[in-house]
Amino acid sequence: MDNSTPSSLGLYVPQPPEHDHEGPAAGRTCELDALGEIWIDAVAADLEYAHELRRRIHSQPEVSGSEDATAELVSAELSELLTLWPIARTGRIGRLGPVDGPAVGIRAELDALPLVERTGASFASTNSAMHACGHDVHMAALVTLLRAVRTVRERTGADLPVALAPVFQPREETYPSGALDIVSEMGLERWSIAHMIGVHNHPGVAAGEIAIGDGYINAAADEVHITVHGRGGHGAYPHDAADPVAGVSNIALALPEIVRRTIGPMSAAVVSIGTIRVGEGAANVLPQAGHISATVRTTSAEDRTRIRAAIKTMAEGIAVAYGLEAEVRLVDGEPVLLNDAELAARFARRAEGLGAETAEPMRSLGADDFSFFSQAVPSAMSFVGTGQPGVSLHDATYLPPERAVFEVARAMIAGYLAGAESLLASADD
Numbered sequence: 001m002d003n004s005t006p007s008s009l010g011l012y013v014p015q016p017p018e019h020d021h022e023g024p025a026a027g028r029t030c031e032l033d034a035l036g037e038i039w040i041d042a043v044a045a046d047l048e049y050a051h052e053l054r055r056r057i058h059s060q061p062e063v064s065g066s067e068d069a070t071a072e073l074v075s076a077e078l079s080e081l082l083t084l085w086p087i088a089r090t091g092r093i094g095r096l097g098p099v100d101g102p103a104v105g106i107r108a109e110l111d112a113l114p115l116v117e118r119t120g121a122s123f124a125s126t127n128s129a130m131h132a133c134g135h136d137v138h139m140a141a142l143v144t145l146l147r148a149v150r151t152v153r154e155r156t157g158a159d160l161p162v163a164l165a166p167v168f169q170p171r172e173e174t175y176p177s178g179a180l181d182i183v184s185e186m187g188l189e190r191w192s193i194a195h196m197i198g199v200h201n202h203p204g205v206a207a208g209e210i211a212i213g214d215g216y217i218n219a220a221a222d223e224v225h226i227t228v229h230g231r232g233g234h235g236a237y238p239h240d241a242a243d244p245v246a247g248v249s250n251i252a253l254a255l256p257e258i259v260r261r262t263i264g265p266m267s268a269a270v271v272s273i274g275t276i277r278v279g280e281g282a283a284n285v286l287p288q289a290g291h292i293s294a295t296v297r298t299t300s301a302e303d304r305t306r307i308r309a310a311i312k313t314m315a316e317g318i319a320v321a322y323g324l325e326a327e328v329r330l331v332d333g334e335p336v337l338l339n340d341a342e343l344a345a346r347f348a349r350r351a352e353g354l355g356a357e358t359a360e361p362m363r364s365l366g367a368d369d370f371s372f373f374s375q376a377v378p379s380a381m382s383f384v385g386t387g388q389p390g391v392s393l394h395d396a397t398y399l400p401p402e403r404a405v406f407e408v409a410r411a412m413i414a415g416y417l418a419g420a421e422s423l424l425a426s427a428d429d
Helices: 023-028 032-045 047-059 068-077 135-147 149-156 178-184 244-254 257-262 301-321 341-353 371-376 403-428
Strands: 004-006 012-014 085-087 091-093 103-109 163-169 193-202 215-218 220-229 269-278 289-298 325-334 337-339 379-385
Touching (some): 032 135, 032 149, 032 341, 032 403, 047 135, 047 403, 068 091, 091 178, 103 403, 135 149, 135 163, 163 193, 193 371, 220 244, 244 257, 244 289, 257 301, 269 301, 341 379, 341 403, 379 403
Parallel strands (some): 193 379
Antiparallel strands (some): 004 012, 085 091, 215 337, 220 289, 269 289
16 A cells, blocks of 8 residues: 655655544654554564565675665565655665654664675675664665554554654665765755664674664764975985975874874863875875865764864975975765754663663764754664674674564654654644
């Protein structure tokens, strides 16, 4: 059944399910605790399907920007329940539940990594791409909990109390960011998404536990590219040249020092150099230019601004001291990922109410473009543990266990309930 149609204005306006005659008001009377229990039971009853879907997705990964078949797969699996509309080129978005009012969005990422799998799993990828970040688990969990909404409707006699907007996001692993494109294309506004929920598996969190907290979760991730221009010459006559080697070397040594000299010691930040290039390989030729590329990670907007300005001042100053010229190019990446305090607290309580244990908030200088959602609407990102210490995300051997599909789905349901609780409380005020 197709319960969504595009309006004459080009906006996607969901229509109510054909069997629901009670409307949104009846859904509001549904006790969220009972709803959560019914929903969890329905997901648990559908785990054979969930695991089979996860294996299918895992065996046919597609890298960032090429997720067309994956997007079509999830659309087909949900075609009898709702329509998923294209967004951000290869992404999909939809809405399930009440026609009017705000929705709670739940994200699952579509893309895999360009990595040759070494898990030895019977359903391992053979196409030189791999779901080494667990996005296959996220997709299977979201599809399964959406399918379970039919059971919720049957057992409660009502629709969801607040609309749910599934967001199957492309290009989380690379640029251009899929989340940024969704925000830029007014996806949140067009589907009236008031809160976004993110759930990500993680091997460093105890199995089944949910790490959720308020405030900073992931860092802003920017890049800096510094080109130092000089004047080439012969190694025997350095006084007749403007040798960029010393300038590049000193800038490279000074970059990490910028953190200590710019922001307070209780703030988390790092500048890490990934590439230094000077010269063409000859021992007696002084080069004309050198290049540095680095990543800049910060955890507040203020620190981000200060460190970026300090890098430019430092690089240009050192270059001048050596008779050189520095060209500094700063590339914007993801902003800081900030969890809304009230939503995160509700999320934790709802997760515990569904039988999950909560862990300490997980914060890192890693980055996730979910931050573009958190910048646009009050949002919450969480991490569900797979209990695999010593293994890393993006590792060719990383394979979340099957139980992770249920545990991620449970966290997604808890996030939805938290968002619904927040929106219903706001409506009552």
